[in-house]
Amino acid sequence: MNFKTLALLSSFILAAVAIPRATTPLSVSTPASVETCKEVILKISGGTPPYTLTVNEGAPPHNEIENIIGPVASRTIIWGSVGILPGTSIVFQVTDSANALTSSAVLTVGGPGTHSVNASVCSDSELTRT
Known part of the structure; x- marks a missing residue:
């Protein structure tokens, strides 16, 4: 291999490395239902950790109920929906390091009980994994 061929090959390799990679759009996947005193597994895809x-x-103006976690690099997050009143409509919102924002569909918290918002009222025996 001569010097010109090597230089040309090196240029192609450097160009390929320098090409910005397109990130896939940020999204969050949720289970079909959410129940009070049960953990929820959320999966994040795309975006930039x-x-x-x-x-x-869940209803406008979509006030924040709880800052669950962040910033984290994990794409799978387990959240205990402890203290959210059954019948409450909620939306999970994810922001990435590039300030991209996405929201889940509106979910209605199910389950028995009279728990109040932000009250840690579920005992260890009530908190279960879904």
Whole structure:
């Protein structure tokens, strides 16, 4: 291999490395239902880690109920929906390090009980994994 061929090959390799990679759009996947006193597994795809996750009221103006976690690099987050009143509509919102924002569909918290918002009222025996 001569010097010109090597230089040309090196240029192609450097160009390929320098090409910005397109990130896939940020999204969050949720289970079909959410119940009070049960853990919820949320899966984040796309975007640029780390991520910040909040749970907001499902109805406008979508006030924040709880800042769940963040910033984290994990794409799978387990959240215990402890203290959210059954019947409450919620939305999970994810922000990535590039300030991209996505929200889940509106979910209604199910389950028995009279728990109040932000009250840690579920005992260890009530908190279960889904």
